[in-house]
Amino acid sequence: MNTLIQLAYFGVAVVFILGLKAMSSPVTARKGIVWAGYAMIAATLVTFYTPGMQNYGLMITAIVLGGGVAWWSGRVVKMTDMPQMVAIYNGMGGGAAAAIAALEFARGGVHSPGVATLAVLGALIGSVAFSGSCIAFAKLQGIMTKTWRLPQQNLVNIGLAALTVLLGLAIVVSGTPVPALIIAFFIVALALGVILTSPIGGADMPVVISLLNAFTGLAVGFEGFVLGNPALIVAGIVVGASGTLLTQLMAKAMNRPIRNVIFTPITGEAAGGGEAIEGSMKEFSALDAASVMRYASKVIIVPGYGMAVAGAQHKVWEMAQLLEEGGVEVVFAIHPVAGRMPGHMNVLLAEAGVPYDKIFDLEEINADFPQADVALVIGANDVVNPVARTDKSSPIYGMPILNVDMAQNVIVVKRGKGAGYSGIENALFYRDNCRMLYGSAQAAIGEVITHVKALEA
Amino acid sequence: MDGITALYVFMLAAFTGYEVISRVPVILHTPLMSGSNFIHGVVLVGAMVVLGHADPEDPVQLAIGFVAVFLGAANAAGGYVVTERMLAMFKSDRKPGGAK
Numbered sequence: 001m002n003t004l005i006q007l008a009y010f011g012v013a014v015v016f017i018l019g020l021k022a023m024s025s026p027v028t029a030r031k032g033i034v035w036a037g038y039a040m041i042a043a044t045l046v047t048f049y050t051p052g053m054q055n056y057g058l059m060i061t062a063i064v065l066g067g068g069v070a071w072w073s074g075r076v077v078k079m080t081d082m083p084q085m086v087a088i089y090n091g092m093g094g095g096a097a098a099a100i101a102a103l104e105f106a107r108g109g110v111h112s113p114g115v116a117t118l119a120v121l122g123a124l125i126g127s128v129a130f131s132g133s134c135i136a137f138a139k140l141q142g143i144m145t146k147t148w149r150l151p152q153q154n155l156v157n158i159g160l161a162a163l164t165v166l167l168g169l170a171i172v173v174s175g176t177p178v179p180a181l182i183i184a185f186f187i188v189a190l191a192l193g194v195i196l197t198s199p200i201g202g203a204d205m206p207v208v209i210s211l212l213n214a215f216t217g218l219a220v221g222f223e224g225f226v227l228g229n230p231a232l233i234v235a236g237i238v239v240g241a242s243g244t245l246l247t248q249l250m251a252k253a254m255n256r257p258i259r260n261v262i263f264t265p266i267t268g269e270a271a272g273g274g275e276a277i278e279g280s281m282k283e284f285s286a287l288d289a290a291s292v293m294r295y296a297s298k299v300i301i302v303p304g305y306g307m308a309v310a311g312a313q314h315k316v317w318e319m320a321q322l323l324e325e326g327g328v329e330v331v332f333a334i335h336p337v338a339g340r341m342p343g344h345m346n347v348l349l350a351e352a353g354v355p356y357d358k359i360f361d362l363e364e365i366n367a368d369f370p371q372a373d374v375a376l377v378i379g380a381n382d383v384v385n386p387v388a389r390t391d392k393s394s395p396i397y398g399m400p401i402l403n404v405d406m407a408q409n410v411i412v413v414k415r416g417k418g419a420g421y422s423g424i425e426n427a428l429f430y431r432d433n434c435r436m437l438y439g440s441a442q443a444a445i446g447e448v449i450t451h452v453k454a455l456e457a
Numbered sequence: 458m459d460g461i462t463a464l465y466v467f468m469l470a471a472f473t474g475y476e477v478i479s480r481v482p483v484i485l486h487t488p489l490m491s492g493s494n495f496i497h498g499v500v501l502v503g504a505m506v507v508l509g510h511a512d513p514e515d516p517v518q519l520a521i522g523f524v525a526v527f528l529g530a531a532n533a534a535g536g537y538v539v540t541e542r543m544l545a546m547f548k549s550d551r552k553p554g555g556a557k
Contacts, residue, residue, distance in 0.1 A: 009502075016496050017473060023492045023544075024481040030544040033492055037537050040499065044533075047502045053509025055519065062508070062523045063501070066530030074538030085539050086491045089498075093532035096500045099525035103507045106518050114460060213494050220500045221470070225463055227503050233463075234470050235499040241474030242493055246486065343487035350546040 001051060008046040009231035015039035016235050020242065026356065043231055066092075079351055080308045083344065084140035087209045090216050091133025097126035097219035098186065104226060105171070105182050113172055115226055120168040122222030124189050129215040131193030136209055139201060149199040154263055160192045196262065204261045206337060206344075207250045211258065214243025250337060281417065284435035286444060289376075289411050290451030296373035296409075298329045300365065302402055303345050304338050306379010306415065312441035313352040316378060319449050320354070326456065331358050333365040333375075335383035335402050366403050375407035377428075378441050379414065385426045396424060410434040413444045491540040498533030501526065 015035050022032025044063070048056070070089060077085050101123035103109075110116045138144035150156050167185040171177045200208050217239030224232025251258045293299050301320065307313060320330040332354060338345045349359060360368075369375060377384055380402075388399045404410050405428050412429060414436060428434055437444050481489050508522030 020477045023489050029485060033540045033544055036496060040533055043499060043502050047505045050506055054513050055508055055511060058523055059505055059508050059526055062526035063530045066527035067534035070531035070535030071538055074535045082539055086494055089532050089535035090494045092528040093497050093500050096504050096525050096529035099521050100503050100507050103518060103521045106521060107511060210490055213490055217497045220497045223503055227506055229503055231499055232503045233466055235496050237467055237470035238474035239493040239497045241471040242478035245475050245478050246490060347487055347543050
């Protein structure tokens, strides 16, 4: 029986890897997740046959409750709220890995110092991923609106991390650890996750979620070693490695090394020291915007989080189609970190039905802005801020941006006059070729559509 | 599994993870993060095993085991649903423009 179970786990690991690989192409991506889904069901069913197990009633109740709640919440959540759902499900995985370690210690299942070290490492990383993901969820969901920094934040981080490692070391050395020690270890590890994540906000959020995702993978992998379960080891480490690479890609797209994301978060105060911005913001009406775009030959649309919040992707695509019928060339330009996760905008535009061949990423489109008559920025801010090219004192200096300011005309759809999510003033809004169209993306684009239709008639 | 074999498994799995993702286009980054989030939901299997071996007389062990299985199942189920919903939008038949 045991050999059969191990063989089944082997098959599951292979299918997981193939599934991840299939997810690397838009054509096969959906098949990939379905394969992985079947593998997960198979792994769960096979596990019931593990020799010497008890507590089946409790086990099945937990699976039905946990799986049911998550399944339901994942079904009903709006597409725009996906990032925080990924964060919270990820946190639960980290919590599960930490709980596995806790139970192994509680029942005395950890026998050698090597295994204890792995269990402690997994527990530490899993706990940080759990509490960190909960904070990330709370922030993206709007439950927690402030980013707070403790005085001497970095010292507190380092001190807390050192304390966690010391407690972990004490657990490993003590052999048969006392419950108080284990409880203290988990409390400090959970606190570390909270303290690390709380000061981070704005554009850094996707990087943090990705990093915590990689953390959970590692934690799962380490607990896999503790349990001697190859399915956990392979799946966990594969996710840990790919998650780390994905995190690096994201951080690179923002020109923010990962250690800067964690240790020197972007804040409004840091932004205050930048160059003074000259000029004023010039307002535009929906009618003006409609006529400028209707008589343009090329319009580049730059969507951002504002479009996601307003759920305006369908309206935007409707407007784009209307303009195309009038002979205007319309394309979409997507910054790698627009929205709250890389690819967030692509997902939303795909939902609205925008074909892939109209969507371009930063490298593909940046040379085209000088030839564009209109760059329409919808709820994006930091990713089009030209100070990233010019102002060395700006915290976002060096981040690659979409060069919308080089277009003939720039129209910015924005809810109000305030600074962006990161709190940095946007020099673009004060440029001579830039006009502001105030209002929520949904309403503003709706009005533009009405005016474009009127122009056609 | 002895230490050295474990080390090799760790190394090979890490390279696999790195290779598998290195060819992913930017537009699939969010679904991929979500998909890998689902895959580490296999932690459910580990949680089931530890709960299965917990002492049925010890409420603390049972409680921790219950939490582990609950969280693991939520990770797997939620990760699957969210990923599947995202990727359903990438169906090529809905896009006359064609996938490139």
